Amino acid sequence: MAADVRELPLGIGRFSPWLWVxxxxxxxxxxxxxxxxxxxxxxxxxxxxxxxxxxxxxxxxGLYIAFDVxxxxxxxxxxxxxALIRLLRLEHLESVSRMxxxxxxxxxxxxxxxxxxxxxxxxxxxxxxxxxxxxQSPFFGTFTLVIAGYLFASLVYFYLDGRKxxxxxxxRPSRLQGFYRLWAAGYQDTPEERARHHRASLWxxxxxxxxxxxxxxxxxxxxxxxxxxPGWYSALQAPGFAVMAGVSGIGLLLVIAAILRRxxxxxxxxxxxxxxxxxxxxxxxxxxxxxxxxxELLTVTYAAPxxxxxxxxxxxxxxxxxxxxTSVGTLALAAVVxxxxxxxxxxxxxxxxxxxxxxxxxxxxxxxLGLAGWSxxxxxxxxxxxxxxxxxxxxxxxxxxxSWMAGGVVSGLLVNVAAVGKRLLIVVPSQTHGxxxxxxxxxxxxxxxxxxxxxxxxxxxxxxxxxxxxxxxILEVEEGx
Amino acid sequence: xxTVWTVLFIVVGFLLQIVSYFFLAAPxxxxxxxxxxxxxxxxxxxxFILGVVLVFLAAVVYELLPERVPEGSATRRAP
Numbered sequence: 001m002a003a004d005v006r007e008l009p010l011g012i013g014r015f016s017p018w019l020w021v022x023x024x025x026x027x028x029x030x031x032x033x034x035x036x037x038x039x040x041x042x043x044x045x046x047x048x049x050x051x052x053x054x055x056x057x058x059x060x061x062g063l064y065i066a067f068d069v070x071x072x073x074x075x076x077x078x079x080x081x082x083a084l085i086r087l088l089r090l091e092h093l094e095s096v097s098r099m100x101x102x103x104x105x106x107x108x109x110x111x112x113x114x115x116x117x118x119x120x121x122x123x124x125x126x127x128x129x130x131x132x133x134x135x136q137s138p139f140f141g142t143f144t145l146v147i148a149g150y151l152f153a154s155l156v157y158f159y160l161d162g163r164k165x166x167x168x169x170x171x172r173p174s175r176l177q178g179f180y181r182l183w184a185a186g187y188q189d190t191p192e193e194r195a196r197h198h199r200a201s202l203w204x205x206x207x208x209x210x211x212x213x214x215x216x217x218x219x220x221x222x223x224x225x226x227x228x229x230p231g232w233y234s235a236l237q238a239p240g241f242a243v244m245a246g247v248s249g250i251g252l253l254l255v256i257a258a259i260l261r262r263x264x265x266x267x268x269x270x271x272x273x274x275x276x277x278x279x280x281x282x283x284x285x286x287x288x289x290x291x292x293x294x295x296e297l298l299t300v301t302y303a304a305p306x307x308x309x310x311x312x313x314x315x316x317x318x319x320x321x322x323x324x325x326t327s328v329g330t331l332a333l334a335a336v337v338x339x340x341x342x343x344x345x346x347x348x349x350x351x352x353x354x355x356x357x358x359x360x361x362x363x364x365x366x367x368x369l370g371l372a373g374w375s376x377x378x379x380x381x382x383x384x385x386x387x388x389x390x391x392x393x394x395x396x397x398x399x400x401x402x403s404w405m406a407g408g409v410v411s412g413l414l415v416n417v418a419a420v421g422k423r424l425l426i427v428v429p430s431q432t433h434g435x436x437x438x439x440x441x442x443x444x445x446x447x448x449x450x451x452x453x454x455x456x457x458x459x460x461x462x463x464x465x466x467x468x469x470x471x472x473x474i475l476e477v478e479e480g481x
Numbered sequence: 482x483x484t485v486w487t488v489l490f491i492v493v494g495f496l497l498q499i500v501s502y503f504f505l506a507a508p509x510x511x512x513x514x515x516x517x518x519x520x521x522x523x524x525x526x527x528x529f530i531l532g533v534v535l536v537f538l539a540a541v542v543y544e545l546l547p548e549r550v551p552e553g554s555a556t557r558r559a560p
Binding site: 129130131132133134135136140144145148149152153156159160163185186193196197199200201203204207 | 501502506507509518519520523524525526527529530533534536537538540541543544545547
């Protein structure tokens, strides 16, 4: 990158050695994903763990669809946050608005990627969808509202929101000047233009919030209105999808904001107050989801029909129990981490003083037990891992309670682990254990191909996000700086 | 002129969505025959997506379309 580009604000065009390492890592993940997908393309879906329902005792939707739901949720949260910040004039959250918009765009691309890799013939799937799709179907609604809606609305919002900064940067000589001029499209920051932008973005925000809620609910309805699949048919699916989407998206936004605060050296722009508000929103959403989980648990264990009980038994005590209790436990731990900080703030509750060495020792022990449990398949070691892991996270509570940012990052990571687990639990068990016909109980285990493709999508996401941050300001440019 | 174009984009966008959803796509209700699963006009779903896109594009039209400034008046710059 030319020296003149380095004069631009917010780290644009500046590539540190750590950033090169990060980019190399992301690119490697993309390469691994592409290799795995090329293998799947040539050999067919048989190289994945996906199998037909019923007679083949498998699951036709697995890791890909679970991550489609996850990414669509993150996208929903990103664009909804940006719109709500505008609508409710949440000034101390304005610094994370553009981060949310960019997250929404990239997550929507990753969600589309998940659907495409799940299709045996993606090209045929795309053409047929445009030609024969049934707009009344929740599947089509998911595609049009999530992809056409989220993606296009986020792109428009991001583009219009960035015009003022593009105009400011276009005044400075740099290699990117032409690009900024094109983006600004004649914007001169006159009072009329400002007023017009204010009106347009306000109306966009008004349109985006209901669209986002409807779209995410549509995704929930794909599962929630299927009467023939025990475990899916539930009025809680759509609201549960929306709340979990908010949980995972805001959690990820907290992590991204913390990384960018450190990487760009913008502590004065991304203040503790910003993290405090996101922290509070996340706590409310996590508690709401835990309430949904408790309501669901009571409903399926109290006096549910036999076919429903078969699915819930598989989840609570059967082959999916490990994943279920890990997800719920992780979510509960996140609530503890988040709640402890608020108890300290509101009631002056003293937090126990763990030595950082204890936390590190527990963390290392958890990793060792995890590896040992994985290689030997010992359930005792897995339980030991669960206990040590929980102690490790609990030992982070005092550390996380010291600052809103630290607490936000720890809980943001925890809720995303829980979100992935919960998405898998929504998608898979009803297929393997929820047949109404007398088919044998099925199973599903993802193969290295599926893991690699998903890692590739994460790599693509981080690569795109980083590159955009390096060519366009992720925070509003302060005039005169 | 800008307002006219913006409103036009929004109206046409919503119209496309409504017409394609109710009149051009496969009929609503339980399909009685195989023909009921086919869209009445091929690529009707594409028109629906185009409608969604047009509605959001209206915001870009509203912000980017140059305003017709009366001759002799200068656009003030922000302080």
